[in-house]
Amino acid sequence: MDSIDIFIFVAEGLIIIGAILAILMPLIKSLDNPGSLVKTGIGVAVLLVVFFIAYSMADSEVLPKYAADPFNLTPEISKFVGGALLTTYALFIIAIVGIVFTEINKAIK
Incomplete structure (x- = not known):
């Protein structure tokens, strides 16, 4: 496995984490209002x-x-x-x- 493959997997993981947080954080914040x-x-x-x-x-x-x-x-x-x-x-x-x-x-x- 090359370093490029590792970086692609890391980038995909970060995109997934970012998408989940982009959806969940406003929902959590909107519970106040x-x-x-x-x-x-x-x-x-x-x-x-x-x-x-x-x-x-x-x-x-x-x-x-x-x-x-x-x-x-x-x-x-x-x-x-x-x-x-x-x-x-x-x-x-x-x-x-x-x-x-x-x-x-x-x-x-």
Whole structure:
């Protein structure tokens, strides 16, 4: 086993630990203020609704060159990836519109 392999395993472990802490610490902190959990739940629900709308719009077509051995892409995976991409595009557009609206609102006041 090379040192590169060891560092990859260490990096994967640190990413997993960081992800777990990034999820658990805000939950522990929000127990002091349960109202923040409601806001977080609404945000997660909105993200899920946007994803399911994008998922329903996504196409599940797989080109023959991607269905071959190295990629092994199935129509279900293709539809999921398409939904994730459409969700990303939608959230990007929503963020840009929000930024523009905020700047115009601040300029008016």
